[in-house]
Amino acid sequence: MASITKTKGRWQVRVRLKGHKLRCQTFDARRDAVAWAQETETALRKRSPAAEDARRLATKLTLRGVLQRYENEVTPSKRSAERERYMMRNLRAEPELVDKPIGDILASDISAWLSRRRQSVAEGTALREWCLLQHVFEVARRDWGVAVDNPLKEARRPRAASARERRLEPGEEDLLLEACGKARVSWLTPLVCLAIDTAMRQGELLSLTWADASADGKYVTLAGQLTKTAKARTVPLSPRNRRMLGALRPKNASSSDRIFPLTRNAVRLAWTRARERAGMPDLRFHDLRHEATSRFFEMGLDTMEVAAITGHETLQMLKRYAHLRTKTIAEKLKWPAERAL
Template identity: 25%
Template sequence: MARTKQGKRSFGAPRQTSSGRWQARYTGPDGKQHTGPRTWEAKDDCLGWLSEERKLIELGVWTPPAERRKAEEAARTAHVLTVRRYCDTWHENTANTHKPRTRTLYRGYLNNVILPELGDLPLDELTSARVKAWFAKLAPFPTRNANAYSLLRTIMNHAVDEELIPANPCRIKSAGTKKRKVEPIALSPSEIRHIASLMPERWRLLVLVAGFGGLRWGEVTALRRSDLKLTPDDCAVTVARAVARIKKEVVIDTPKTEAALRTVSLPPELYQQIKAHIGTYAGAGRDGLVFPNDSGEVVHANTVRKQLKKVAEKVEMPKLRFHDFRHSAATLFAEQGATLSEHMAFMGHTSVVMSKRYIHANPARNREMAQRMWAA
């Protein structure tokens, strides 16, 4: 312990640094040396801090200064609205707005992409520069990154609406636009029929319904007998539900959007095939699945994917995916002269942009329309 000029023993050891400022040091009840949280210009201020520390020891309420500072910081942070707290609150408050599959995806984007980098920031300190820096450092997964960015932008729009921030900091041009990793394949009607013929008999109609009706995997595998309208002149399917797998659990619910609730006409040439398929493979009763697996349950995507992969190799289209049948239906429907609104209704899209992504320009179709213009 140091001594004062009067010879009295003082607490701690104030030390003047090379800069002329004063640093406080003392040995605590734990036998370790502790220093002040900063340096002081005046020695009296340094001694004042040491005096406060000594009082805490005498009262028996002393804790190490570093631990005390951490606790104080945590207490201050608890009252700060961080990006993490706001995102978590938004996710809870929208529980009844999104489908279970969507909620699972959003939770994954928050936990794995957004919050690790931005979560601890105070909400009002999330600037455009910080968002750009975060987005630039993301690993190269274009679709995931676009979805995560779009989610963050949506959540920040809510923060703007609630007047918690003055403007949305998510302003990166085209960051939310999904970029295809693999270009889809647009099949001709004869190619769709040929591929279907090479599939195991159980899955031939499934390919034809997807290829000429444009149904998504979850929609076509959720079809029940009651969803079919069958006459020799009019075949149609009504999309009333969709299958999703969430953590290996099969969930059958209404489709993701109201636009997906639709009735799609199929070529009447499929009438006999549909009747034969139902008689052989469909589940019993009006609620029987149209395309069940061997056990009568919802078929797993891998079951059909394995078979499709074998067929794709045979027809020399190794990159063919099941989703390409939906894409092909969209392209073929557009080529018949469908208006954009008709196309959106056929595909179950909610926006013009979504339908445009599925429409391919066809040179032969362009030539035909040019000739019609000349002859008009």
């Protein structure tokens, strides 16, 4: 700490810092004394043992090692842990970036990596990986004592992907369900029907247990720890949902058993084959959430009612998922009677 005292019309500065010798200096003006004290304290702290260790870590640790520690310590606590591990694998496949000491990585290295990624992935995927890298650097700097500047703060951020507007065209739902019915597994059709009718996310569907279904089968309850927003919600089921779940439930099923005891990879493979058979290779599973949300509005539900079912917390996000057909809107319009010209 610095102490500044006035002696015989001059200002005397003493800077004491643990691990360093006492520094003294005298000035005619107090502002000069304050400036010297601040500069001296900053310089001494930079030469402290802790700062030296932090600098050594930055030159010793590679980004690959930091990514592995992040995956071991930070990723498991996230709801998106499985997806994040997949992104980690993609990042580790970039030796030009991840094998460099973390303290040597510059904004230009990030830009070069981003340029390579854009050649093989969509802009949205590059943005998610960019955001993950940014958080990795921040955790290393703030929590792990690595003396490193975050190069992603200087690198150009990828643009957010445009909202998709893919909906099921007339006749496509029948084609899709017919293709699902030809799958070797019995769970694909009810899974897809639930997605179309409820707007539940794939992760939410896969987390459902038989205890989450109401006794009368009219709705399911999603616990807060299973939803993206960490808030519980109740989702009504259509008659076909109730019928399919009733047929799907084993006689000896326990209340704690998952309704769809599947991995995301199993769903991905079955879904990919089904959409190819249906002739809809551009259809994503998440598009079914857009379809369901849009249908709720077309059924006449208001914004609050739709949000209660889908779990959207803001009107802006809800608008991204609602793609209303102009024909449906036109049928609701009641024009005044034409006047004679």
